[in-house]
Amino acid sequence: MRRDLVERARSGDRGAFAELAASSTARLFNIAELMLRDRYLAEDAVQEALVVAWRDLRGLRNPDAFEAWLHRVLVRCGHREAARERRRSARTLALTPAVQHPDSAAALEDRDAIDRAFVRLAPEHRVVLVLRHYLGMTDREAGSTLGVPTGTIRSRLNRAKAALRSELEADARGSGLAMESIR
Protein backbone atom coordinates (compact mmCIF):
# COMPACT_ATOMS: atom_id res chain seq x y z
CA MET A 1 0.00 0.00 0.00
CA ARG A 2 2.66 2.43 1.08
CA ARG A 3 4.96 1.25 -1.66
CA ASP A 4 2.18 1.81 -4.12
CA LEU A 5 1.68 5.35 -2.81
CA VAL A 6 5.37 6.06 -3.08
CA GLU A 7 5.44 4.84 -6.65
CA ARG A 8 2.41 6.89 -7.57
CA ALA A 9 3.85 9.96 -5.89
CA ARG A 10 7.15 9.40 -7.64
CA SER A 11 5.40 9.51 -10.97
CA GLY A 12 3.85 12.87 -10.13
CA ASP A 13 0.61 12.00 -8.34
CA ARG A 14 0.11 14.82 -5.86
CA GLY A 15 -2.81 13.09 -4.15
CA ALA A 16 -0.64 10.08 -3.40
CA PHE A 17 2.08 12.31 -2.07
CA ALA A 18 -0.40 14.16 0.10
CA GLU A 19 -1.43 10.84 1.64
CA LEU A 20 2.17 9.97 2.33
CA ALA A 21 2.76 13.38 3.80
CA ALA A 22 -0.32 13.08 5.98
CA SER A 23 0.88 9.81 7.43
CA SER A 24 4.40 11.15 8.03
CA THR A 25 3.76 14.60 9.41
CA ALA A 26 3.41 13.73 13.08
CA ARG A 27 6.58 11.68 13.12
CA LEU A 28 8.53 14.26 11.14
CA PHE A 29 7.33 16.97 13.46
CA ASN A 30 8.40 14.98 16.48
CA ILE A 31 11.89 14.55 15.07
CA ALA A 32 12.15 18.17 14.06
CA GLU A 33 10.99 19.41 17.42
CA LEU A 34 13.49 17.21 19.21
CA MET A 35 16.21 18.59 16.99
CA LEU A 36 15.21 22.20 17.04
CA ARG A 37 13.54 22.71 20.41
CA ASP A 38 11.14 25.13 18.80
CA ARG A 39 7.68 24.38 17.58
CA TYR A 40 7.67 26.96 14.82
CA LEU A 41 11.10 26.13 13.50
CA ALA A 42 10.08 22.48 13.58
CA GLU A 43 6.97 23.17 11.55
CA ASP A 44 9.03 25.11 9.03
CA ALA A 45 11.50 22.26 8.78
CA VAL A 46 8.73 19.72 8.22
CA GLN A 47 7.15 21.82 5.52
CA GLU A 48 10.45 22.39 3.84
CA ALA A 49 11.32 18.71 4.02
CA LEU A 50 8.04 17.63 2.46
CA VAL A 51 8.37 20.13 -0.36
CA VAL A 52 11.95 19.06 -1.02
CA ALA A 53 10.85 15.43 -0.86
CA TRP A 54 8.15 16.01 -3.46
CA ARG A 55 10.64 17.69 -5.70
CA ASP A 56 13.27 15.02 -5.39
CA LEU A 57 11.17 11.93 -5.09
CA ARG A 58 11.88 10.92 -8.64
CA GLY A 59 15.47 10.38 -7.60
CA LEU A 60 14.53 7.78 -5.02
CA ARG A 61 15.35 4.45 -6.58
CA ASN A 62 13.93 2.12 -3.97
CA PRO A 63 10.37 2.97 -2.89
CA ASP A 64 10.80 0.83 0.23
CA ALA A 65 13.50 3.21 1.38
CA PHE A 66 11.10 6.16 1.32
CA GLU A 67 10.80 6.57 5.06
CA ALA A 68 14.53 6.55 5.77
CA TRP A 69 15.11 8.86 2.84
CA LEU A 70 12.43 11.26 4.06
CA HIS A 71 14.04 11.32 7.50
CA ARG A 72 17.36 12.23 5.96
CA VAL A 73 15.75 15.05 4.02
CA LEU A 74 14.11 16.28 7.22
CA VAL A 75 17.32 16.20 9.23
CA ARG A 76 19.03 18.27 6.59
CA CYS A 77 16.19 20.75 6.42
CA GLY A 78 16.22 20.89 10.21
CA HIS A 79 19.90 21.68 10.18
CA ARG A 80 19.25 24.46 7.80
CA GLU A 81 16.45 25.87 9.89
CA ALA A 82 18.69 25.72 12.93
CA ALA A 83 21.51 27.49 11.13
CA ARG A 84 19.14 30.13 9.85
CA GLU A 85 17.76 30.65 13.31
CA ARG A 86 21.22 30.95 14.84
CA ARG A 87 22.00 33.65 12.34
CA ARG A 88 18.75 35.42 12.95
CA SER A 89 19.03 35.85 16.66
CA ALA A 90 20.17 34.31 19.82
CA ARG A 91 16.71 34.17 21.23
CA THR A 92 16.02 31.48 23.75
CA LEU A 93 14.19 28.48 22.54
CA ALA A 94 11.87 26.46 24.61
CA LEU A 95 10.76 22.95 23.93
CA THR A 96 7.04 22.63 23.75
CA PRO A 97 5.86 20.49 26.62
CA ALA A 98 5.40 17.06 25.21
CA VAL A 99 2.44 14.86 25.85
CA GLN A 100 3.62 11.87 27.78
CA HIS A 101 2.20 8.43 28.09
CA PRO A 102 3.89 7.23 31.23
CA ASP A 103 3.28 3.80 32.61
CA SER A 104 4.01 4.82 36.16
CA ALA A 105 4.57 7.88 38.24
CA ALA A 106 8.22 6.97 38.63
CA ALA A 107 8.63 6.67 34.90
CA LEU A 108 6.95 10.01 34.51
CA GLU A 109 9.50 11.62 36.77
CA ASP A 110 12.36 9.94 34.94
CA ARG A 111 11.06 11.09 31.62
CA ASP A 112 10.50 14.60 32.81
CA ALA A 113 14.10 14.55 33.88
CA ILE A 114 15.18 13.34 30.46
CA ASP A 115 12.98 15.95 28.88
CA ARG A 116 14.70 18.69 30.85
CA ALA A 117 18.14 17.25 30.27
CA PHE A 118 17.61 16.70 26.57
CA VAL A 119 16.58 20.26 26.01
CA ARG A 120 19.83 21.47 27.49
CA LEU A 121 22.02 19.44 25.13
CA ALA A 122 23.88 21.05 22.30
CA PRO A 123 22.03 20.79 18.97
CA GLU A 124 24.57 18.40 17.43
CA HIS A 125 24.20 16.11 20.43
CA ARG A 126 20.44 16.10 20.24
CA VAL A 127 20.56 15.32 16.54
CA VAL A 128 22.87 12.39 16.88
CA LEU A 129 20.81 10.92 19.72
CA VAL A 130 17.64 11.26 17.66
CA LEU A 131 19.21 9.62 14.63
CA ARG A 132 20.57 6.70 16.56
CA HIS A 133 18.02 6.14 19.27
CA TYR A 134 14.78 7.38 17.76
CA LEU A 135 15.24 6.63 14.09
CA GLY A 136 17.43 3.61 14.72
CA MET A 137 20.05 4.58 12.17
CA THR A 138 23.42 2.89 12.18
CA ASP A 139 26.50 5.03 12.78
CA ARG A 140 27.17 4.85 9.09
CA GLU A 141 23.66 5.95 8.11
CA ALA A 142 23.79 8.77 10.62
CA GLY A 143 27.15 9.79 9.23
CA SER A 144 25.88 9.93 5.68
CA THR A 145 22.78 11.81 6.77
CA LEU A 146 24.79 14.48 8.53
CA GLY A 147 27.65 14.43 6.06
CA VAL A 148 30.31 13.54 8.62
CA PRO A 149 32.55 10.47 8.98
CA THR A 150 31.31 7.48 10.92
CA GLY A 151 34.00 8.03 13.53
CA THR A 152 32.67 11.50 14.16
CA ILE A 153 29.22 10.07 14.78
CA ARG A 154 30.65 7.65 17.33
CA SER A 155 32.58 10.27 19.22
CA ARG A 156 29.69 12.72 19.04
CA LEU A 157 27.37 10.04 20.34
CA ASN A 158 29.67 9.35 23.26
CA ARG A 159 29.90 13.01 24.09
CA ALA A 160 26.12 13.35 23.74
CA LYS A 161 25.50 10.53 26.17
CA ALA A 162 28.04 11.89 28.60
CA ALA A 163 26.39 15.27 28.40
CA LEU A 164 22.96 13.77 28.88
CA ARG A 165 24.21 11.80 31.84
CA SER A 166 25.73 14.82 33.46
CA GLU A 167 22.58 16.89 32.84
CA LEU A 168 20.54 14.13 34.42
CA GLU A 169 22.88 14.01 37.37
CA ALA A 170 22.67 17.73 37.83
CA ASP A 171 18.91 17.48 37.56
CA ALA A 172 18.81 14.64 40.08
CA ARG A 173 21.01 16.56 42.50
CA GLY A 174 18.61 19.43 42.19
CA SER A 175 15.51 17.37 42.79
CA GLY A 176 16.97 14.80 45.16
CA LEU A 177 16.17 11.88 42.85
CA ALA A 178 18.09 8.66 43.15
CA MET A 179 20.62 8.05 40.44
CA GLU A 180 20.40 4.31 39.98
CA SER A 181 17.97 4.37 37.13
CA ILE A 182 20.08 6.60 34.95
CA ARG A 183 23.63 5.50 35.56
Place this chain on the structure above:
Amino acid sequence: MTADHPLENELETWLAHRTSTPSPEILPRVVARIARVDQRPGFLTRDRYDLGVPRIALERHVAAATATLVVVLATALAVGLGGVLRPSSSAFATTGGLFAPSDSVAFRAAVEPVAGVPAFNWRAGTYAEYLGSGWGWGAVDRLAVAASEPIDARGLENSPVGSSVVRVHIVVTPDSFAAPTVLGPSGIKSIGEPVDAVVQHKGGWLTSIERHAGSASYTLTAVIRIPDGAPGELNEATLRSAGTSYPAGILDTYTALPEGAVGPASRAVLEAVRAAVPDGLDAANPYDLARTMEAYLADADNFTYATDVRAEVAGRCAGMSTAECFATIRRGYCDYFATTMAVLLRESGVPARIAYGFLGGDRNADGTEVVEASLAHWWVEVYFPGVGWFPFDPTGGGVGRPHVLPQGR
Protein backbone atom coordinates in the same frame (compact mmCIF):
# COMPACT_ATOMS: atom_id res chain seq x y z
CA MET B 1 18.64 -2.38 24.33
CA THR B 2 20.26 -4.19 27.18
CA ALA B 3 20.49 -3.82 30.91
CA ASP B 4 24.03 -2.65 30.38
CA HIS B 5 22.68 0.50 28.85
CA PRO B 6 20.04 1.88 31.18
CA LEU B 7 20.61 5.38 29.90
CA GLU B 8 20.04 4.38 26.31
CA ASN B 9 17.11 2.32 27.45
CA GLU B 10 15.54 5.28 29.20
CA LEU B 11 16.32 7.59 26.35
CA GLU B 12 14.77 5.30 23.79
CA THR B 13 11.67 4.83 25.90
CA TRP B 14 11.38 8.56 26.34
CA LEU B 15 11.88 9.22 22.66
CA ALA B 16 9.43 6.52 21.65
CA HIS B 17 6.71 7.81 23.93
CA ARG B 18 7.24 11.46 23.42
CA THR B 19 4.62 12.80 21.08
CA SER B 20 3.57 16.26 20.31
CA THR B 21 1.02 17.36 17.82
CA PRO B 22 2.01 19.53 14.90
CA SER B 23 -0.18 22.33 13.70
CA PRO B 24 -2.94 21.04 11.43
CA GLU B 25 -1.92 23.74 8.97
CA ILE B 26 1.31 22.05 7.97
CA LEU B 27 -0.23 19.65 5.55
CA PRO B 28 -2.44 22.09 3.66
CA ARG B 29 0.54 24.40 3.34
CA VAL B 30 2.68 21.62 1.95
CA VAL B 31 0.00 20.55 -0.47
CA ALA B 32 -0.37 24.09 -1.71
CA ARG B 33 3.35 24.43 -2.09
CA ILE B 34 3.85 21.23 -4.01
CA ALA B 35 1.01 22.17 -6.29
CA ARG B 36 2.95 25.28 -7.11
CA VAL B 37 6.49 24.15 -6.80
CA ASP B 38 6.87 22.79 -10.26
CA GLN B 39 5.16 25.60 -12.01
CA ARG B 40 8.13 26.68 -13.99
CA PRO B 41 10.68 24.59 -15.69
CA GLY B 42 13.86 24.74 -13.81
CA PHE B 43 12.71 25.29 -10.34
CA LEU B 44 15.61 23.21 -9.16
CA THR B 45 18.94 24.75 -8.54
CA ARG B 46 22.35 23.63 -7.53
CA ASP B 47 22.02 26.17 -4.75
CA ARG B 48 18.98 24.40 -3.64
CA TYR B 49 20.65 21.07 -3.65
CA ASP B 50 23.49 22.37 -1.55
CA LEU B 51 20.85 22.17 1.06
CA GLY B 52 21.94 18.60 1.28
CA VAL B 53 19.41 16.62 -0.62
CA PRO B 54 20.91 13.23 -1.44
CA ARG B 55 23.30 13.19 -4.32
CA ILE B 56 21.29 10.56 -6.11
CA ALA B 57 18.37 12.92 -6.24
CA LEU B 58 20.58 15.62 -7.58
CA GLU B 59 21.89 13.51 -10.39
CA ARG B 60 18.63 12.07 -11.44
CA HIS B 61 16.17 14.78 -10.85
CA VAL B 62 17.74 18.05 -11.76
CA ALA B 63 14.96 18.18 -14.22
CA ALA B 64 15.19 21.39 -16.05
CA ALA B 65 17.30 23.23 -13.62
CA THR B 66 17.62 26.89 -14.23
CA ALA B 67 19.03 29.39 -11.91
CA THR B 68 15.96 30.21 -10.11
CA LEU B 69 14.48 28.92 -7.06
CA VAL B 70 10.79 28.80 -6.92
CA VAL B 71 9.57 29.79 -3.60
CA VAL B 72 5.94 29.44 -3.22
CA LEU B 73 3.30 31.57 -1.71
CA ALA B 74 0.21 29.77 -0.76
CA THR B 75 -2.91 31.55 0.15
CA ALA B 76 -6.28 30.11 0.89
CA LEU B 77 -6.90 26.61 -0.26
CA ALA B 78 -9.36 23.85 -0.01
CA VAL B 79 -7.88 20.43 0.27
CA GLY B 80 -9.52 17.08 0.27
CA LEU B 81 -6.82 14.61 1.14
CA GLY B 82 -6.52 11.90 -1.39
CA GLY B 83 -9.11 13.72 -3.39
CA VAL B 84 -9.03 16.72 -5.59
CA LEU B 85 -6.40 19.29 -4.75
CA ARG B 86 -7.45 22.72 -5.74
CA PRO B 87 -5.26 25.23 -4.04
CA SER B 88 -5.88 28.80 -4.92
CA SER B 89 -2.40 30.07 -4.69
CA SER B 90 0.27 31.87 -6.53
CA ALA B 91 3.75 30.96 -7.71
CA PHE B 92 6.83 33.06 -7.91
CA ALA B 93 10.45 32.59 -8.91
CA THR B 94 13.44 34.48 -7.67
CA THR B 95 16.59 34.89 -9.70
CA GLY B 96 19.52 33.43 -7.85
CA GLY B 97 22.66 33.96 -9.90
CA LEU B 98 23.13 30.49 -11.34
CA PHE B 99 21.76 28.73 -14.39
CA ALA B 100 22.74 25.08 -14.10
CA PRO B 101 20.53 22.90 -16.25
CA SER B 102 20.97 19.18 -16.37
CA ASP B 103 21.50 17.33 -19.64
CA SER B 104 18.21 15.50 -19.31
CA VAL B 105 15.36 15.56 -21.81
CA ALA B 106 12.63 17.81 -20.46
CA PHE B 107 9.91 16.56 -22.79
CA ARG B 108 9.23 15.25 -26.27
CA ALA B 109 6.69 16.62 -28.66
CA ALA B 110 5.13 15.70 -31.95
CA VAL B 111 3.92 18.68 -33.93
CA GLU B 112 1.53 17.87 -36.73
CA PRO B 113 3.75 18.27 -39.79
CA VAL B 114 1.89 21.10 -41.45
CA ALA B 115 3.89 22.92 -44.11
CA GLY B 116 5.42 26.19 -42.96
CA VAL B 117 5.00 25.77 -39.23
CA PRO B 118 8.09 27.42 -37.78
CA ALA B 119 10.05 26.51 -34.66
CA PHE B 120 8.44 28.05 -31.63
CA ASN B 121 9.08 28.40 -27.93
CA TRP B 122 7.19 26.13 -25.57
CA ARG B 123 5.56 28.39 -23.05
CA ALA B 124 4.72 27.09 -19.60
CA GLY B 125 3.29 30.29 -18.22
CA THR B 126 3.66 33.99 -17.65
CA TYR B 127 4.60 36.13 -14.70
CA ALA B 128 2.67 39.33 -14.15
CA GLU B 129 4.07 40.66 -10.93
CA TYR B 130 7.62 41.93 -10.52
CA LEU B 131 8.83 41.43 -6.99
CA GLY B 132 12.22 43.09 -7.22
CA SER B 133 14.18 39.90 -6.76
CA GLY B 134 11.98 37.78 -9.00
CA TRP B 135 8.58 37.41 -10.59
CA GLY B 136 5.26 36.05 -9.50
CA TRP B 137 1.97 35.13 -11.01
CA GLY B 138 0.19 37.76 -8.98
CA ALA B 139 -3.36 37.07 -7.84
CA VAL B 140 -4.88 34.38 -10.02
CA ASP B 141 -8.09 32.45 -10.48
CA ARG B 142 -8.51 28.92 -11.73
CA LEU B 143 -11.09 28.19 -14.37
CA ALA B 144 -12.07 24.61 -15.06
CA VAL B 145 -11.88 23.84 -18.77
CA ALA B 146 -13.33 20.62 -20.16
CA ALA B 147 -11.49 18.37 -22.58
CA SER B 148 -11.32 19.98 -26.02
CA GLU B 149 -13.22 23.04 -24.79
CA PRO B 150 -11.77 26.27 -26.18
CA ILE B 151 -9.57 28.04 -23.66
CA ASP B 152 -11.15 31.42 -23.81
CA ALA B 153 -8.70 33.78 -22.30
CA ARG B 154 -8.99 37.47 -22.59
CA GLY B 155 -7.35 39.89 -24.94
CA LEU B 156 -6.49 37.83 -28.00
CA GLU B 157 -4.28 35.82 -25.70
CA ASN B 158 -4.31 32.80 -27.86
CA SER B 159 -5.54 34.03 -31.17
CA PRO B 160 -2.75 35.17 -33.43
CA VAL B 161 -4.23 37.65 -35.85
CA GLY B 162 -3.72 37.93 -39.57
CA SER B 163 -4.60 35.55 -42.32
CA SER B 164 -1.45 33.50 -42.11
CA VAL B 165 -2.31 31.27 -39.24
CA VAL B 166 -2.78 27.54 -39.12
CA ARG B 167 -4.30 25.19 -36.59
CA VAL B 168 -2.09 22.25 -35.62
CA HIS B 169 -2.39 19.30 -33.30
CA ILE B 170 0.46 18.61 -30.92
CA VAL B 171 1.26 15.71 -28.63
CA VAL B 172 3.52 16.43 -25.68
CA THR B 173 5.19 13.67 -23.67
CA PRO B 174 6.81 14.90 -20.47
CA ASP B 175 10.11 13.43 -19.42
CA SER B 176 12.09 15.16 -16.68
CA PHE B 177 9.64 18.07 -16.79
CA ALA B 178 7.06 16.29 -14.70
CA ALA B 179 5.03 19.31 -13.65
CA PRO B 180 1.30 19.33 -14.38
CA THR B 181 1.84 22.46 -16.46
CA VAL B 182 0.76 22.32 -20.10
CA LEU B 183 3.53 23.27 -22.50
CA GLY B 184 2.67 24.60 -25.89
CA PRO B 185 3.01 27.50 -28.28
CA SER B 186 1.42 30.75 -27.12
CA GLY B 187 -1.68 30.13 -29.24
CA ILE B 188 -3.11 27.13 -27.41
CA LYS B 189 -6.79 26.70 -28.25
CA SER B 190 -7.75 23.53 -26.41
CA ILE B 191 -6.34 20.57 -24.52
CA GLY B 192 -7.45 16.97 -25.01
CA GLU B 193 -8.26 16.50 -21.33
CA PRO B 194 -9.84 18.55 -18.57
CA VAL B 195 -7.50 21.27 -17.30
CA ASP B 196 -7.48 24.38 -15.16
CA ALA B 197 -6.77 27.65 -16.88
CA VAL B 198 -4.91 29.87 -14.42
CA VAL B 199 -5.80 33.47 -15.21
CA GLN B 200 -5.17 36.84 -13.64
CA HIS B 201 -7.74 37.60 -10.98
CA LYS B 202 -7.92 41.13 -12.35
CA GLY B 203 -8.56 41.07 -16.07
CA GLY B 204 -8.45 37.35 -16.74
CA TRP B 205 -5.17 37.35 -18.65
CA LEU B 206 -3.80 33.87 -19.22
CA THR B 207 -1.13 32.84 -16.76
CA SER B 208 -0.73 29.09 -17.11
CA ILE B 209 -2.64 25.92 -17.90
CA GLU B 210 -2.54 23.00 -15.51
CA ARG B 211 -3.46 19.38 -15.95
CA HIS B 212 -5.24 17.69 -13.11
CA ALA B 213 -2.74 14.91 -12.65
CA GLY B 214 -0.21 12.70 -14.18
CA SER B 215 2.83 13.01 -16.34
CA ALA B 216 1.54 11.01 -19.29
CA SER B 217 1.29 12.37 -22.82
CA TYR B 218 -1.34 14.96 -23.60
CA THR B 219 -2.68 16.49 -26.76
CA LEU B 220 -3.42 20.07 -27.59
CA THR B 221 -4.55 22.18 -30.48
CA ALA B 222 -2.88 25.48 -31.16
CA VAL B 223 -3.07 28.30 -33.64
CA ILE B 224 0.32 29.18 -35.02
CA ARG B 225 1.42 32.12 -37.09
CA ILE B 226 3.09 31.14 -40.35
CA PRO B 227 5.59 33.48 -41.96
CA ASP B 228 4.36 33.12 -45.53
CA GLY B 229 4.61 36.62 -46.93
CA ALA B 230 0.87 36.75 -47.58
CA PRO B 231 -0.79 40.19 -47.41
CA GLY B 232 -2.58 39.47 -44.15
CA GLU B 233 0.56 38.38 -42.35
CA LEU B 234 1.45 40.15 -39.12
CA ASN B 235 4.27 42.59 -39.75
CA GLU B 236 6.29 45.30 -38.06
CA ALA B 237 4.12 48.08 -39.43
CA THR B 238 1.07 46.58 -37.74
CA LEU B 239 2.79 46.49 -34.37
CA ARG B 240 4.28 49.95 -34.85
CA SER B 241 0.86 51.41 -35.53
CA ALA B 242 -0.93 49.45 -32.81
CA GLY B 243 -1.10 52.56 -30.65
CA THR B 244 -1.53 52.80 -26.92
CA SER B 245 -5.28 52.44 -26.49
CA TYR B 246 -4.85 49.61 -24.07
CA PRO B 247 -7.77 47.55 -22.79
CA ALA B 248 -9.01 48.55 -19.37
CA GLY B 249 -6.88 47.39 -16.50
CA ILE B 250 -3.93 46.10 -18.46
CA LEU B 251 -1.68 48.97 -17.45
CA ASP B 252 -2.48 48.42 -13.78
CA THR B 253 -1.17 44.88 -13.88
CA TYR B 254 1.50 44.92 -16.53
CA THR B 255 3.24 48.22 -15.98
CA ALA B 256 3.37 47.94 -12.18
CA LEU B 257 6.80 48.09 -10.57
CA PRO B 258 7.76 47.85 -6.94
CA GLU B 259 9.67 50.67 -5.34
CA GLY B 260 13.36 50.45 -6.15
CA ALA B 261 12.89 48.30 -9.25
CA VAL B 262 14.68 50.86 -11.37
CA GLY B 263 17.80 52.47 -9.97
CA PRO B 264 20.52 54.69 -11.44
CA ALA B 265 22.23 51.92 -13.44
CA SER B 266 19.05 50.59 -15.04
CA ARG B 267 17.83 54.11 -15.71
CA ALA B 268 21.10 54.73 -17.56
CA VAL B 269 20.50 51.59 -19.63
CA LEU B 270 17.03 52.84 -20.52
CA GLU B 271 18.48 56.18 -21.60
CA ALA B 272 21.09 54.40 -23.70
CA VAL B 273 18.38 52.31 -25.35
CA ARG B 274 16.32 55.39 -26.16
CA ALA B 275 19.39 57.00 -27.66
CA ALA B 276 20.01 53.87 -29.72
CA VAL B 277 16.61 53.97 -31.43
CA PRO B 278 17.56 54.37 -35.11
CA ASP B 279 16.87 57.59 -36.97
CA GLY B 280 13.40 57.61 -38.42
CA LEU B 281 12.04 55.49 -35.63
CA ASP B 282 10.45 56.74 -32.45
CA ALA B 283 11.65 55.99 -28.94
CA ALA B 284 8.14 56.81 -27.74
CA ASN B 285 6.69 54.08 -29.96
CA PRO B 286 6.33 50.88 -27.93
CA TYR B 287 7.35 48.63 -30.79
CA ASP B 288 10.41 50.65 -31.78
CA LEU B 289 11.47 50.95 -28.17
CA ALA B 290 11.02 47.22 -27.54
CA ARG B 291 12.86 46.18 -30.71
CA THR B 292 15.75 48.50 -29.98
CA MET B 293 15.91 47.36 -26.37
CA GLU B 294 15.88 43.71 -27.40
CA ALA B 295 18.89 44.25 -29.67
CA TYR B 296 20.69 46.52 -27.20
CA LEU B 297 20.50 44.02 -24.37
CA ALA B 298 21.52 41.09 -26.58
CA ASP B 299 24.52 43.03 -27.91
CA ALA B 300 27.74 41.53 -26.50
CA ASP B 301 29.24 45.03 -26.42
CA ASN B 302 26.71 45.96 -23.77
CA PHE B 303 25.98 42.78 -21.82
CA THR B 304 27.69 39.41 -21.47
CA TYR B 305 25.81 36.13 -21.33
CA ALA B 306 27.01 34.20 -18.27
CA THR B 307 25.36 31.32 -16.48
CA ASP B 308 27.02 31.83 -13.12
CA VAL B 309 27.08 35.32 -11.68
CA ARG B 310 26.80 34.40 -8.04
CA ALA B 311 30.08 36.05 -7.15
CA GLU B 312 29.14 39.34 -8.83
CA VAL B 313 25.65 39.25 -7.37
CA ALA B 314 27.01 38.60 -3.90
CA GLY B 315 29.67 41.25 -4.23
CA ARG B 316 27.91 44.08 -6.00
CA CYS B 317 24.15 43.70 -5.90
CA ALA B 318 23.29 44.05 -2.23
CA GLY B 319 19.84 45.54 -1.91
CA MET B 320 19.34 45.89 -5.66
CA SER B 321 16.49 44.68 -7.83
CA THR B 322 17.48 42.08 -10.43
CA ALA B 323 17.18 44.70 -13.16
CA GLU B 324 19.41 47.15 -11.33
CA CYS B 325 21.83 44.34 -10.53
CA PHE B 326 22.07 43.30 -14.17
CA ALA B 327 22.55 46.88 -15.29
CA THR B 328 25.36 47.10 -12.75
CA ILE B 329 27.26 43.88 -13.31
CA ARG B 330 26.35 43.58 -16.99
CA ARG B 331 26.47 39.81 -16.88
CA GLY B 332 23.78 37.21 -16.53
CA TYR B 333 21.51 34.70 -18.21
CA CYS B 334 17.98 34.71 -19.56
CA ASP B 335 16.30 35.63 -16.27
CA TYR B 336 18.38 38.78 -16.07
CA PHE B 337 18.01 39.81 -19.71
CA ALA B 338 14.26 39.22 -19.77
CA THR B 339 13.65 40.80 -16.38
CA THR B 340 15.56 43.91 -17.30
CA MET B 341 13.70 44.32 -20.58
CA ALA B 342 10.30 43.84 -18.98
CA VAL B 343 11.14 46.24 -16.16
CA LEU B 344 12.47 48.96 -18.45
CA LEU B 345 9.43 48.66 -20.73
CA ARG B 346 7.14 48.95 -17.74
CA GLU B 347 9.13 51.96 -16.60
CA SER B 348 8.38 53.43 -20.03
CA GLY B 349 4.66 52.72 -19.68
CA VAL B 350 4.61 49.73 -22.03
CA PRO B 351 2.76 46.65 -20.72
CA ALA B 352 5.16 43.73 -20.53
CA ARG B 353 5.43 40.40 -18.76
CA ILE B 354 7.78 37.45 -18.43
CA ALA B 355 7.07 34.25 -20.34
CA TYR B 356 8.77 31.11 -19.03
CA GLY B 357 9.19 27.77 -20.68
CA PHE B 358 11.57 26.29 -23.19
CA LEU B 359 13.20 27.27 -26.44
CA GLY B 360 12.17 24.95 -29.25
CA GLY B 361 14.26 21.86 -29.89
CA ASP B 362 15.36 20.67 -33.31
CA ARG B 363 12.27 19.45 -35.08
CA ASN B 364 12.48 16.47 -37.40
CA ALA B 365 10.68 16.33 -40.72
CA ASP B 366 7.99 14.14 -39.19
CA GLY B 367 7.27 16.84 -36.62
CA THR B 368 8.90 15.13 -33.65
CA GLU B 369 10.97 17.30 -31.38
CA VAL B 370 13.11 16.58 -28.35
CA VAL B 371 13.46 19.45 -25.90
CA GLU B 372 16.39 19.29 -23.53
CA ALA B 373 16.23 20.69 -20.02
CA SER B 374 19.03 23.07 -20.99
CA LEU B 375 16.57 24.87 -23.28
CA ALA B 376 14.66 26.22 -20.28
CA HIS B 377 14.22 29.90 -20.95
CA TRP B 378 12.65 33.21 -20.02
CA TRP B 379 11.59 35.76 -22.56
CA VAL B 380 9.39 38.84 -22.70
CA GLU B 381 5.90 39.43 -24.03
CA VAL B 382 4.67 42.90 -24.86
CA TYR B 383 1.03 43.81 -25.33
CA PHE B 384 -0.04 45.55 -28.54
CA PRO B 385 -3.65 46.74 -28.81
CA GLY B 386 -5.52 44.79 -31.47
CA VAL B 387 -2.75 42.23 -31.75
CA GLY B 388 -2.25 40.82 -28.28
CA TRP B 389 0.90 39.63 -26.61
CA PHE B 390 3.94 39.50 -28.86
CA PRO B 391 7.25 37.86 -27.88
CA PHE B 392 10.64 39.52 -27.65
CA ASP B 393 13.82 37.76 -26.65
CA PRO B 394 16.64 39.99 -25.40
CA THR B 395 18.96 37.25 -24.10
CA GLY B 396 22.48 37.58 -25.49
CA GLY B 397 25.20 35.07 -26.12
CA GLY B 398 23.38 33.64 -29.12
CA VAL B 399 20.86 32.04 -26.74
CA GLY B 400 17.84 34.26 -27.32
CA ARG B 401 15.79 33.83 -30.47
CA PRO B 402 14.13 37.09 -31.45
CA HIS B 403 10.89 36.67 -33.33
CA VAL B 404 11.52 38.24 -36.71
CA LEU B 405 8.69 39.88 -38.62
CA PRO B 406 8.49 41.18 -42.14
CA GLN B 407 8.58 44.96 -42.31
CA GLY B 408 5.25 45.61 -43.97
CA ARG B 409 4.29 49.08 -44.97
